[in-house]
Amino acid sequence: MSHVGFSVAAILCGLGLGGCAAAGSSLDPMSTPATLMPATKSGVALESLPPPIQKLDVAVYSFPDLTGQNKPNENFAEYSRALTQGGAQLLTDVLTKAGNGNWFNVVERTDLQSLLQERQIIQNTRSAVYGAKAGGIPPLRFAGVLLDGGIIGYDSNETTGGIGANYLGIGGNTQYRKDIVTVSLRAVSVSTGRVLASVSTTKTIYSVQLQGSAFRFVGVDQLLQIEGGITRNAPTTLGVQEGIQLAVYSLIFEGVRNGLWQFRDAAAGAAFMRYLDEHQRAMTYKLDANGRPIGPAVAVPIASAAQPAVEAASQPIVVKDKPKSS
Numbered sequence: 001m002s003h004v005g006f007s008v009a010a011i012l013c014g015l016g017l018g019g020c021a022a023a024g025s026s027l028d029p030m031s032t033p034a035t036l037m038p039a040t041k042s043g044v045a046l047e048s049l050p051p052p053i054q055k056l057d058v059a060v061y062s063f064p065d066l067t068g069q070n071k072p073n074e075n076f077a078e079y080s081r082a083l084t085q086g087g088a089q090l091l092t093d094v095l096t097k098a099g100n101g102n103w104f105n106v107v108e109r110t111d112l113q114s115l116l117q118e119r120q121i122i123q124n125t126r127s128a129v130y131g132a133k134a135g136g137i138p139p140l141r142f143a144g145v146l147l148d149g150g151i152i153g154y155d156s157n158e159t160t161g162g163i164g165a166n167y168l169g170i171g172g173n174t175q176y177r178k179d180i181v182t183v184s185l186r187a188v189s190v191s192t193g194r195v196l197a198s199v200s201t202t203k204t205i206y207s208v209q210l211q212g213s214a215f216r217f218v219g220v221d222q223l224l225q226i227e228g229g230i231t232r233n234a235p236t237t238l239g240v241q242e243g244i245q246l247a248v249y250s251l252i253f254e255g256v257r258n259g260l261w262q263f264r265d266a267a268a269g270a271a272f273m274r275y276l277d278e279h280q281r282a283m284t285y286k287l288d289a290n291g292r293p294i295g296p297a298v299a300v301p302i303a304s305a306a307q308p309a310v311e312a313a314s315q316p317i318v319v320k321d322k323p324k325s326s
Helices: 003-017 039-047 088-102 111-131 238-255 266-282
Strands: 056-059 105-108 145-167 170-189 195-219 222-233 285-287 294-298
Touching: 039 088, 039 238, 088 145, 088 238, 105 285, 145 238, 170 294, 195 238, 195 285, 238 266
Parallel strands: 056 105, 056 145
Antiparallel strands: 145 170, 170 195, 195 222, 285 294
């Protein structure tokens, strides 16, 4: 057997032996342990918010995928959804971590039927054991603000491109794709039904593919060709989560700006508001006579990009409604 044939046989034998281990078991060399969802930049900024004067009682009934899009596939029809169907669970997780857990009291409404059924079981059991002396269970906590919205947009293949080169049988190429996810979130007053604040955010999701190949003649009428590649797809679920985190972050500041709720430490809150306003102005561009952008309207100093320090926890109080204008 030639040297090349022996090498190929050795590689195939190694792959066969590696496949004997059960996939996902501790003996699988490709298995990795489960981890918590990684932190995002928007998530870190949200958790560093100073606490409010009033801890808000909020409810989330649903946060659906309103796009209705399936996974993109150029070869055959896909029936799996392109985006996560667990938007309400992601929103609940984000709310419980806002300001290190000091901003929201989230009441369970996503699976309310199971909660009510379990409470009924507890009440029936108490009545069966204690009879007329059985006391009632505490009432459910109600919310003053309803958070509603959903994933309203998914623009796949918004931008695509690539580049490659080949010289004397050796070459490589790379391709990329950009998708955009849009999330909408609004706060609704339960007592009046009025929309207190509403925001929309977008998150860009990149996918990159890198490939390489080489071939050479190893003998008469014998051609050896080697190919390799790797594809990196940013998780869409993580992108949706970061879009929700930014939406909650922006909703908090919209409420502060509209007088719906306030930071417990006025100085820390004012510092955060200045930080946000400066960077929003930095994203506004001056336009020339023809309507073309020529530069930022306001230059933001680099020193102001540092975020203020995090303050202590707050005391839970109910939310107040925005005062009516005269």
